[in-house]
Amino acid sequence: LSDKLDKALHVLKGHGSITEVNVAETLKEVRRALLDADVNFKIAKQFTNTVKEKALGQNVLTTLQPGQLMVKIVKDELTELMGGDAEGINLSGAPSVILMSGLQGSGKTTFSGKLANYLKNKKTKKPLLVACDVYRPAAIDQLHVVGEQIGVEVFSDRGNNDPVAISQAAIAHAKSNGNNVVIIDTAGRLAVDEAMMTEISNIHKAIQPQETLFVVDSMTGQDAVNTAKAFNDVLNFDGVILTKLDGDTRGGAAISIKSVVNKPIKFIGTGEKMEAIDVFYPSRMADRILGMGDVVSLVERAQEQFDEQEARKLQKKIAKNQFGFDDFLSQIQQIKKMGNMKDLMGMIPGAGKMLKDVDIDDDAFKGIEAIIHSMTPGERSTPSVLNASRKKRIAKGSGTSVQEVNQLLKQFNQMSKMMKMMQGGGGKKMMQMMKN
Ligand code: GDP
Ligand code: MG
Known part of the structure; x- marks a missing residue:
């Protein structure tokens, strides 16, 4: 594409x-x-x-x-x-009951496990998985394997072939057992048929879940739309789960489903492992469909904010060795204007994943700004006057320590030195690079 x-x-x-x-x-x-x-x-x-x-x-x-x-x-x-902001799952109700629906092989059982694991990791949730796929003994085994893997209890009743009764018993069990979330995994068939629709509809009516999710394999393409419509007509479900979005699936089905049933896509599955679950973000999906990182808007934002004249002025100052703390401060503000750091880095293809667990935000600059604001204009333009007593005053004024002031001075000196070094061709190139 x-x-x-x-x-x-x-x-x-x-x-x-x-x-x-x-x-x-x-x-x-x-x-x-x-x-x-x-x-x-x-x-x-x-x-x-x-x-x-x-x-x-x-x-x-x-x-x-x-x-x-x-x-x-x-x-x-x-x-x-594909819808505005990412939408969460309704976890009201004691317990909150989540019903999975979808065709066989769409990834219901796998996603049930992923969701249980996801919620369990939130600490306040104690999920219970319920095996309501009564037709294949292997299906019950599969859920038990998943449950064991993630340390979540699985409720099943092998002698019983009535999914309504099993789900009701499971909810009663959850109440007496302190499970505050009940995830009901159901049976699906290879194609939409009346028996399956009647069965899921009966479960739905009997237990009245807080959240009914429709699970769909994103590789099924056009068929996904018809399936989604059939399930939605019967269940009026609350959200869609797009599975198998790993590999190079473009996921164009996401657009169609959203437009046809007008229900939010809530999560995506990106692999067979229990950790392969992500909240759905429309803009990321758009990137995926367009097959690129959001380089374009990164460039745009940079262009908007990085005023050319500013850059030239700065270059002159560096050349004349007049780079001071006021300039340093305006550099920080330029960076901040460009938006949240993590957002920005996330737009670089490949960097988004790397940064998932790293916390970079504007707060990182707060201390630095406070210190600079506590300096007199003279100190800002000629940092060499900063002696011990001045540093102490600045630390006090900015609510930091002399150590932090020293640390900033060190960074500033390094930066000045680097900028000085970049003069003579290199600097110009660098500025050009930042602009393009
Ligand atoms: P169910 O019949 O709806 O319960 O579907 P399953 O959960 O049993 O999944 C069917 C197959 O798809 C299994 O082999 C899963 O490992 C696989 N699967 C499920 N979700 C994903 C996913 O997000 N990515 C990949 N690559 N495979 C998945
Ligand atoms: Mg299953």
């Missing part, structure tokens, strides 16, 4: 503004690309119409590359189409 899109957007490069003609050319390619990713035909058409209106309405924006602007409009629209 991204190759096609690249090609489509290539058409726009070199043109000064977006005109009706090249928008039409581009959109034809975008539409073809969406169809290739299994997006429903009607939805793809509707989508490109919206994008067209937006693109033509924005031809005043001559500062940006039209190609980039087009990518941004396409991406924003895709995100919009």
